[in-house]
Amino acid sequence: MVELNEAFETVNMVAQENLDVRTITMGISLLDCIDPDLDTVCKKVYDKITESAKDLVRVGDEIGSEYGVPVINKRISVTPIAMIGAAACKTPQDYVRIAKALDDAAKKVGVNFIGGYSALVQKGMTTGDKLLIESIPEALASTERVCSSISLGSTRTGINMDAVRLMGDIIKATAEATKGNDSLGCAKLVVFCNPPDDNPFMAGAFHGVTEADRIINVGVSGPGVVKHELEKIRGENFETLCETIKKTAFKVTRVGQLFAKEASRRLGIPFGIVDLSLAPTPAVGDSIADIIHEMGMEYAGAPGTTAALAILNDQVKKGGVMASSYVGGLSGAFIPVTEDRAMAEAADIGALTLEKLEAMTCVCSVGLDMIAIPGDTPNTTIAGIIADEMAIGMVNQKTTAVRLIPVIGKGVGDFAQFGGLLGEAKIMPVNKFGCADFVNRGGRIPAPIHSFKN
Amino acid sequence: MSKTIVTLVGKDRVGIIATVCNFFAENNINILDLKQTTSQGFINMMMIVDTDAYKGSTAELNKGLEAVGEKVGCIIKAQHEEIFNMMHRI
Numbered sequence: 001m002v003e004l005n006e007a008f009e010t011v012n013m014v015a016q017e018n019l020d021v022r023t024i025t026m027g028i029s030l031l032d033c034i035d036p037d038l039d040t041v042c043k044k045v046y047d048k049i050t051e052s053a054k055d056l057v058r059v060g061d062e063i064g065s066e067y068g069v070p071v072i073n074k075r076i077s078v079t080p081i082a083m084i085g086a087a088a089c090k091t092p093q094d095y096v097r098i099a100k101a102l103d104d105a106a107k108k109v110g111v112n113f114i115g116g117y118s119a120l121v122q123k124g125m126t127t128g129d130k131l132l133i134e135s136i137p138e139a140l141a142s143t144e145r146v147c148s149s150i151s152l153g154s155t156r157t158g159i160n161m162d163a164v165r166l167m168g169d170i171i172k173a174t175a176e177a178t179k180g181n182d183s184l185g186c187a188k189l190v191v192f193c194n195p196p197d198d199n200p201f202m203a204g205a206f207h208g209v210t211e212a213d214r215i216i217n218v219g220v221s222g223p224g225v226v227k228h229e230l231e232k233i234r235g236e237n238f239e240t241l242c243e244t245i246k247k248t249a250f251k252v253t254r255v256g257q258l259f260a261k262e263a264s265r266r267l268g269i270p271f272g273i274v275d276l277s278l279a280p281t282p283a284v285g286d287s288i289a290d291i292i293h294e295m296g297m298e299y300a301g302a303p304g305t306t307a308a309l310a311i312l313n314d315q316v317k318k319g320g321v322m323a324s325s326y327v328g329g330l331s332g333a334f335i336p337v338t339e340d341r342a343m344a345e346a347a348d349i350g351a352l353t354l355e356k357l358e359a360m361t362c363v364c365s366v367g368l369d370m371i372a373i374p375g376d377t378p379n380t381t382i383a384g385i386i387a388d389e390m391a392i393g394m395v396n397q398k399t400t401a402v403r404l405i406p407v408i409g410k411g412v413g414d415f416a417q418f419g420g421l422l423g424e425a426k427i428m429p430v431n432k433f434g435c436a437d438f439v440n441r442g443g444r445i446p447a448p449i450h451s452f453k454n
Numbered sequence: 455m456s457k458t459i460v461t462l463v464g465k466d467r468v469g470i471i472a473t474v475c476n477f478f479a480e481n482n483i484n485i486l487d488l489k490q491t492t493s494q495g496f497i498n499m500m501m502i503v504d505t506d507a508y509k510g511s512t513a514e515l516n517k518g519l520e521a522v523g524e525k526v527g528c529i530i531k532a533q534h535e536e537i538f539n540m541m542h543r544i
Contacts, residue, residue, distance in 0.1 A: 001487065001502070002459060002500070002502070002535065002538040002539070002542065003489075003542075004489045004490075004491065004498065004500050006538060006541075006542040007459055007461050007500045007538055008461060008463070008498060008500070009541075009542075010533075010537065010538055010541055010542075011461045011463075011531060011533075015529075065511075065512050065513045065516070066512040066533070066534045067533055067534050067536070067537040068531055068532070068533030068534075068537065069537065251541045251542070254540040254541050255537065255540065255541065257540065258536060258537060258540045
């Protein structure tokens, strides 16, 4: 029987500590939509998505209401579109038409983002992959809800430096194409090393080719809940700290497990995974930087931050793994800057730099995320930052990502605003020294050695 | 049986439990368990209720409870029991 204190603990987590289910994401395979005729591809894509996900938003809201925990986002991920359009698309504009079909389908079923405008080019690019990448600036400027992700490297294959260099140009072109909205297009574009096939979080969600026809993946959240629990154990030793994070992560993840099973049952679609990520929002108190502060750092970015983040990431996984029957996706702590109010503040006062964030990505889930940089940052420098991040992922056998926003027309200290969950922040400085001769070499970085671990 | 947990928090005064219980009686909702404490003039209450015979949805139940809450100056919420079992039991 439920006890009084347990009931109120749960109620307070929602009412005061921002506990929510961040996303229910339906993965949909579009492999059966491939056709040599572009009109047919667009129609099949639109029809399959709108039929598969017609009840997604309603069911998500119903479950949220019954259990009293809000489901913030309902989203869709699809098979990487580079594959789906390869037979039909002869120009980048052809791919843009598929992007518009995805956008129309997303609007029809009422989801706020659809991910999978993607190409997996970690070893090489097909003609279709290249056309899709070239179409990204126009695709993201002319659609509202489509998200794009490109896989540029993996531990098994190495890093495709030709694609890294190209993405330096594409990120800048996307920024230029959406400069009217503080280069918002770049917030919907992420590059990966070792991307998971079942990630429910945007902008990097896509439905891997080894996945089932349709699947339900759930991303939980809860930085505010963890912070609140840590407030109660100030000054206690690391054992107590770790145990507290682990127990809290267990409870938060149980909510995700329940919602995933229930959504799966009501929609008649198999349950895929629960993603254990601690995902912050711009809401006060819903912040990873606040947790780091609570652990003992004056501000996120101070010496000790990387160790604190390593503890947080590991304990979240240890607690969460036991709470769910299938764990997947990114599963860890996200460290976006604009989406996390306290992280943005730490960057603003100079406690947190791009270089420290890079170090933090070695121990956290994902990578350099939602960082506004000056609009005049050279394309080659963006490619260099990507190459560094891909190398960290490749060597450490982990997922890393880069989502940088070069805000056209703005410089260091100017304010960039993206709205809603994407948040806002001042523009961070980037190392001024060049790397053009390195990233312009062309070719691939070979896969790392899998022995002699030091 | 479909069990729902109703939680109430607010400033204590005469008639809170009576008003909430009346609402349940009027809506064919059976009270299975009731626990409450008061401290420094505030009340925390939890009820486990059986909503099998209730005609509406959880959203409608919450709307009704919101109106009752306004009347007695408390915040009242209804949630399916399973969320509590999942979070607090292995």
